[in-house]
Amino acid sequence: MKSTTKRIKLDWGNLLGFEQVKSAQNNRHSAEARAIIGGKIGAKIGGKIPPIEA
């Protein structure tokens, strides 16, 4: 069973990249937090994108 207690408590305000999304640190319900907790931050995808609908 996954522990719900963190043995190491980090302040995202002290972490490169994570300080930019510090507001999401304790909010696991925001889209921002989900994206971060899923292991991904700030990728930019160039090129093909869905066309703008008329």
Next chain:
Amino acid sequence: MNSISSTSPVLTVPDNLHAFTPNADRARFLDHRMRQRLAQSLRYIRSESDGQLSLESESFGKFLAQLESRTVSPLAFTYYNEAVLAIEEDDLDRATRLLRDMSELPPPATTLQIQELANPTTDFKAELYVRAIDTDPGMKFQVFPPPPHAAAACREQINQALRLMQEGDPELAAEIPALLREIILAAGSEDPKAFTFDGGSSFMLWGAILINANRRDGELAMAQMLAHESAHNLLFGFSANGPLVENTADELYPSPLRADPRPMDGIYHATFVTARMYRVMRTLLDSGILSREQEEKARKDLAEDARLFQLGIDTVQKYARLTEVGEAVIQGATDYMADASR
């Protein structure tokens, strides 16, 4: 960022730090600053872990010293990102493994490397490259190793584009290898209904870009792609000490480039990189080295880039809550585009 005890040297900030014009020295400063910030973050993690992550090893200490003195693999940032998330999930065994593997990454080559992505289903490093860029849960895409013939053709296209820029846009040609350590060739789905990628980059893959090796659109388009992805890395470098916009990721705005509303950070990035794409086309066109066919393509691309920039900057100006750095950076792009259109 809060003050953290560190032996890091004080970096001298260039006068032109946020200027729009490409600058290799500025890029080297940004790389050094990112590495310094990563070292500070890792020292902080070590101090907070209180021995729970086995970070007292000689290799970890050597890695921290290396961060201060020379370039590192772009994957160092990805391992770090994954380790922080593992700590947040209280998976300390995974965090320990990730940080140990990070500290054992070999130093990168001293010149820009073009490499092929290994199979992300069997190679953990390849999986990390993909995880770093495939971050939008609403728009997932597949990333594969490139077919050998496509990789060879793409490699040649990249080299042709770099030679073109060395002759026609030497400032950008010098900035790109100062910003990037790796160009990773990959492939996306060939299904016409699937969403795929042309290129990708990530804050947590600082110093690397991915390019879809199945591109078949020539050296001029590749020059734009390199300008595009390196510009994203430039913005990541500007963001080392904080964001460019204060709008949060769940605040969505109409985007000129997408049917679905997007976070302001994405719109900001798209607007800036479009200006950099315009700039490389403008500079190459003005250099006089393009063929007639290339000149025709450049003029078409210039018109489209100018149109998209205007749409993007209208949205940024209307909705963005810019930080001081964010304002300085986008103002440089705006001023350039205003001058270029005269």
